[in-house]
Amino acid sequence: MYMISFLLTRPFAHYSKRIIIDAFCGCGGNTIAFATNENATVIAIDHDRKKIQNAISNCAIYGIPPSRVIFIEGDVNHVLGHYKDGIKMPHEPECFPLTKMETCLGYTIGSCDHLPESIDSLFLSPPWGGPSYFEKDSFTLKDITINSDKLALQNIYDGVDLLSAALRASKSIMLFLPRNIDGETLGKDAISVGYHGHIELEQQILEGKLKTVTAYLSRSHNSPIN
16 A cells, blocks of 8 residues: 555645654554655554564665654554644543563554654544455445454444544544545534534545545634534
């Protein structure tokens, strides 16, 4: 997905420095795409340490300086609870329990203690449920299921819950979705969680074929999310 993900660096084009959370970093394709831009610092999150280790290996292959990426082992919904409107909250929720800190190829795998005091943007590439999403006439946020039982919270939440948490955490959201996303339902879901701004849908096309869609949502200072 690296070629497609590279298109998503455009929010950094006119800024001196930006801090972005890559909320589901996986093996690092989107983290690499953002961190290739020298104006970006990426907070790469995944609950699976093995995936983080793979992402680090890929970052090293692409020559991403360790200073541009902070890896956090944790559940996304938990991590987002540390922020409101891009600012780290003084009373933070309990974080994902780490078994140990680790330095790998010069990169540090940390805990929520390593989160920055503020963030500028939030990028979400949640799991789509495997190849079965192809079989749907249309895809909605309700088709996204995220299980965080590794935290012993026995917590299962869907894409609408994720969007709600993301909109509280940051004023600038990028949501990476399948090509068959139902834009009308996406708008209704956003309204249902208190969002009243514009939604821009950007199509990623490779070799003449629509591959994915990125939804951009942004809030002004006078449009809070409760």
